[in-house]
Amino acid sequence: MNLQTSVLIIGAGHMGLVLGSRLKVLNIDYLILDKHKHVGDQWRKRYQGLTLFTPNKLNRLPGFYIPHSQGDYLTKDEFADYLSEFALHHQLAIKTNCHVLRVTHDGINGFSVFTEHGVIKAKQIVLATGAFNVPVKLFNGDTEFLQLGLEQLQSMNFKNQQILVVGDGASGRQIAKKLSDKNKVYLAQGKKRNLFPEHILGIKTFSLLKWSGLLKLPKNFNIAQFLKSRDPFPDTDINNEALIALGVDLKSRVVSVGDDCVTFDNGEKLAPDIMISAIGYKDDFSFIDIPKLYQDSNEFDISAAEKLGVFKIGQPWQHNRASGLICGAEFEVEKLLEKLNVLK
Incomplete structure (x- = not known):
């Protein structure tokens, strides 16, 4: 497999899929890679009994139907099936069972993405591996x-x-x-x-947070900082x-x-x-073999990465509380589109 694309998206979670659907509408060349065998497997393989904690209406992907669940909240498998249906509905360009091993940059021709099945050339990379990576x-x-x-x-x-x-x-x-x-x-x-109550006055609290605008309040606002700290x-x-x-x-x-x-x-x-x-998750971008994107502390330098053409999407509190949530996908994608060189 030797391919070339303008925007390579690593991760076929909800952020990667929504971004792919937008790029397709804009007629921009893209490709989504995912290490799992099927779209949604990153959810299917999570722990038994896991449910989402956001109401179904807040889990709707742009231009698609509101997902339904047997219980009060979507199970991991129900949401996995929803992601799979979204990808199929939009006929997205996805290569599954394709693990990214290494990403390099030659300084002139863009990125080389080494996978188990060959090398893919890309002008820009989007890291859509999710808020819960490793x-x-x-x-x-x-x-x-x-x-x-x-x-x-x-x-x-x-x-x-x-x-x-x-x-x-x-x-x-x-x-x-x-x-x-x-x-x-x-x-x-x-x-x-x-912990906050599941309902307030009979309404799911997350629905009230969205209605009030608190979920999309910029992260540098005092109220947002207070929410983040708690x-x-x-x-x-x-x-x-x-x-x-x-x-x-x-x-x-x-x-x-x-x-x-x-x-x-x-x-x-x-x-x-x-x-x-069960002490949490961390990002792992060690497969990005571009030394100048790492600070002295070996921390990934997102500012330097964006200048080169590597972008993150869907990280917790990237812009606001909704950044890592499903309901934040449309906003996050539009913010990213402002940065991608393909639209300039």
Whole structure:
């Protein structure tokens, strides 16, 4: 496979698909690459029981129907199917099962994107790998207990196990809730979490946030900075009291993972059967082999990258609270189109 395109989009999540659909309408040459076998697999392979926390109306992709769900919120598989239908409806140019191994830039002719199936030449690159790219996890290779990361929880058919979930964000709390019916679950907590009510006056809170304009408030505004600092997420019966009622034992922060036990910051120790790391996600752009795009701290320099023709899209708080949400896709795509050289 040796191809050439004007805009190469890495990632066939909702941002990559919406961008591709816009470029197609504008008659701009593009190609979407995704490492998974099918569109939507990045959601299908996430942990069992995962649901979106935004109402279905806020999960509508531009120019497409409002997705429907069996329950109050879309499951990961329902949303995966929705993404697949969107790609099929728009007949998007996508190469799946195509893992990007390395990206280089020759300074003259643009980018060379090396994949398992050959090299693709591109004038500009868009990193649409999503807000939840690579799970972060604690690890000790010699433990006597089983260690699992979020990417290993597509099936969670555990029974009669002592399970420690490390990390009490939305994912950690959902996992603890799901596993508590057949197991003894411990949840290690770190910083204080801010949960907001699922409904206000009978209306889903996220719908009110969108209606009020708070989701699209520029990130440099004081109110937006306050929201970002608190980092709240909806309480779908995953608050501390609800989890305790289900039998979940709340623990303090994990400070070390030994061979046979885990130690918390209050000195307490626990020897679980299974430890699940749910402490968040990180970006991994190590496949971009362009030294001048990395600062002295090895941090990816997005300003230098954009000057060269490499852009991020769909990152949390890239422009506002909605940047990493599905409902922010249309706005983020339009902001990116202002930067792409193909429109100038």
